[in-house]
Amino acid sequence: MLIPPRGIGGAELVGYANDKQDLLKRLRRAEGQVRGIHRMVEEDTYCIDVLTQVSAATKALETVAIALLTDHLAHCVAEAAREGGDVADAKIKEASDAIARLVRS
Amino acid sequence: MLIPPRGIGGAELVGYANDKQDLLKRLRRAEGQVRGIHRMVEEDTYCIDVLTQVSAATKALETVAIALLTDHLAHCVAEAAREGGDVADAKIKEASDAIARLVRS
Amino acid sequence: MLIPPRGIGGAELVGYANDKQDLLKRLRRAEGQVRGIHRMVEEDTYCIDVLTQVSAATKALETVAIALLTDHLAHCVAEAAREGGDVADAKIKEASDAIARLVRS
């Protein structure tokens, strides 16, 4: 699908622009969580304790996903809806597919 | 939150109006699946076979949820986005909360 | 896979025998929840309110699944582990596959 250009004059505008710093912080922390799980396995940590950390990291990534989706709906999808037509339909379909992947992952 | 009236002249218009028959059919089938699981337990069916049916019923409900959400985005949210203002913001927030509940359920 | 006979003298013994009444009650309630969702769609209830009930029904089924799995581990898998050998390996593999289906559903 052709995604229409976003932003004007070279400036990229993504739906999460206002939350970017918060998202980056969360992702840095999630990366640290996964590295911590790697270290736990290296050090032969008890299975259940490793699992608890895997659940926590999964939850952290889901929180990131929901924040991204909310921003996407509030900006990209809302804007496409205002423009209407095929672009709006394509954006809704795309967002819905992303939600389906998330619910099933 | 105040949900603005939907439809004109008394006719209720919901986002899933066009998919209503399909949704009703899926829900009738999901109800039958749950009743089937009840019968399996009554008849002391082997745990794993019961579990397989529980996973299938859960998946069926998730498919219903994703269909409902897609219709909701395509109609209610898109319409609110076109109107803009506080109603649009409230609708986006409401949809995003519903997605979060779904991802975490 | 050949599941070895369970129970003696014709009496079927399933892992959830002690929780059977509780499971049946939960399943009856879940069936009522799905029927309630069907009625909501029939009556053109607002999408988000329908979605909230779908999430609740999904959660109810997950609770049933976790109860079934716990009983299965505590009885069928534990017993197979005590017997050891191929039957034990097959039971562990079977339980693990059921968990994977559940996590991904």
Place this chain on the structure above:
Amino acid sequence: MLIPPRGIGGAELVGYANDKQDLLKRLRRAEGQVRGIHRMVEEDTYCIDVLTQVSAATKALETVAIALLTDHLAHCVAEAAREGGDVADAKIKEASDAIARLVRS
């Protein structure tokens, strides 16, 4: 809960001992995926493309969790079941709680 000592003579034996190298490789890859998502956000990548990678990383972590659980059942829980008594009950309860956390995350 008191977790009984594992291994003899100081050597720690965890359920995933045989799969350790595979788990470490998967975790290293998952860490790279999360770092990749961080970079995508830094570079203002389109929301939906970021979301696709978040779903992939979540799935990768779930695969790690299921592998850990399977090993845990096959070794720690099976061993406890053979010993029987309170330790066995505690191990089953502990595994079941970990499964519940996983299903709900």
